[in-house]
Amino acid sequence: MKRRLIAVVAFTVILSAIAVIAQQAPADDGRRNAIVVMRAINTAENAVRQRGGKYVPMAELVEHPAMGGVKADIGVNVDGSTYAYKGGQLRLALAADATQYVVTFAPVETCGTASFTDERGMIYAGKVLDC
Numbered sequence: 001m002k003r004r005l006i007a008v009v010a011f012t013v014i015l016s017a018i019a020v021i022a023q024q025a026p027a028d029d030g031r032r033n034a035i036v037v038m039r040a041i042n043t044a045e046n047a048v049r050q051r052g053g054k055y056v057p058m059a060e061l062v063e064h065p066a067m068g069g070v071k072a073d074i075g076v077n078v079d080g081s082t083y084a085y086k087g088g089q090l091r092l093a094l095a096a097d098a099t100q101y102v103v104t105f106a107p108v109e110t111c112g113t114a115s116f117t118d119e120r121g122m123i124y125a126g127k128v129l130d131c
Helices: 002-052 065-071
Strands: 074-077 082-085 088-094 101-107 113-118 123-127
Touching (some): 002 065, 002 088, 002 101, 002 113, 002 123, 065 074
Antiparallel strands (some): 074 082, 088 101, 101 113, 113 123
16 A cells, blocks of 8 residues: 555656746747757857957848758848747847947746847856746
């Protein structure tokens, strides 16, 4: 009887853990997608700057070979600076002299994880405070 109770408790704990992991998967996919696109952008911008001395806007950057793995998922330019990308909005802002840039990715869902990077190549993530 005692073994049976232990087996039932263990089975319940395992099922609970699986349920928690399953609920977290979409957030992990969003984070992974953001990291992939941020790395591609940092790599492409770095290559462009090494050749021309300045960074370029997304409209030009998307054609760079380093963007090949994400180019197909970067959607229509929504308003001149915002692009659709895998359930979110991707923006690249250049400094006036094109020597600095900031890229942000914000999910469409209000409680998702947003990410950003800049010319230093570090990728950051954060959550909305009200969630």
